Amino acid sequence: MNKLKQQFVSDLIADHGNSLERFLTRKLDNPSDAAEIAQEAYLRIYRLQQPETLDNARAFLFQVASNLAVDHLRRRTLHYRFLKSEEGQGEEAGSQDPNASGASPEKILAARERLALIYASIDELPLKCRQAFLLSRNSGLSYTAIARELDVSVSSVEKYILQALKHCRAALARQDGAGNPAAVIKRP
Structure with missing residues (x-):
């Protein structure tokens, strides 16, 4: 039974792999994302109880891949x-570089404190989340490369980086609220 399923999926890949990836590349405008979505579509078909009994396996494969691509585009x-x-929030807070010449010592100190807070909040993140964030920001790796490095999906990388950004933003908001008496008064 399992060999029949494996052979069916292998034949499906051999018969429609190139056309599926071209289809997904047009939809996503990114060949590496298209390859990942195609792999996920094959995996979804493989997970079916009896994929070999599908009436039109090609149509089903393309529909699954299309749905995955739409989800990817939404994310x-x-x-x-x-x-x-x-x-936008960074621009509202002031776009002046605190390390620029003429910056007051108070501004430089405040910027250093904020940076230390960001580093501390990054250290609080779960391991995979912290790794994904640092690989993105420090190493400049693409989400696809990070996914390969961490052995996770691209959507997991996206979630990790969003989680890291939200965590850092919340830490900064807590600090801003603690240093701003008006913000403290507004809290319930």
């Missing part, structure tokens, strides 16, 4: 929106 859009909102 990507949410991630970019979140990053844009983070950038």
Whole structure:
């Protein structure tokens, strides 16, 4: 039974692998994401009880892959929106470089304290989350490369990085609220 399933999926990959990846590349505009989505689609078909009994396996494969691609695009859009909102808040807080010449010692000290707080909040993160965040920010690796490095899915990498950003943002908000008497008064 298992050999029949393996052979069926192998034949499906051999017959439709290239066309599926081309289809997904057009949809996602990223060949590496397309390859990952295609692999996930094959895996989903393999997990079926009896995939060899599908009436139109090619159509089912493409539909599964299309659904996975749409989910991936939604997550990507949410991630970019979140990053844009983070950038917007950074601009509102003041875009002056605290290390620029002419910056007051107080501003430099405050910036160093914020940086220390960010490092401390990164250290509080779970291991995989911290690794994904640091590989992204320090090493500049793509989400696909990070996923390979950590042996997780790209969507897990996206979730880890969002979790790290939210955690750092919350730590900064707590610090800003503690140093701002008006913010403390507004809290219930």
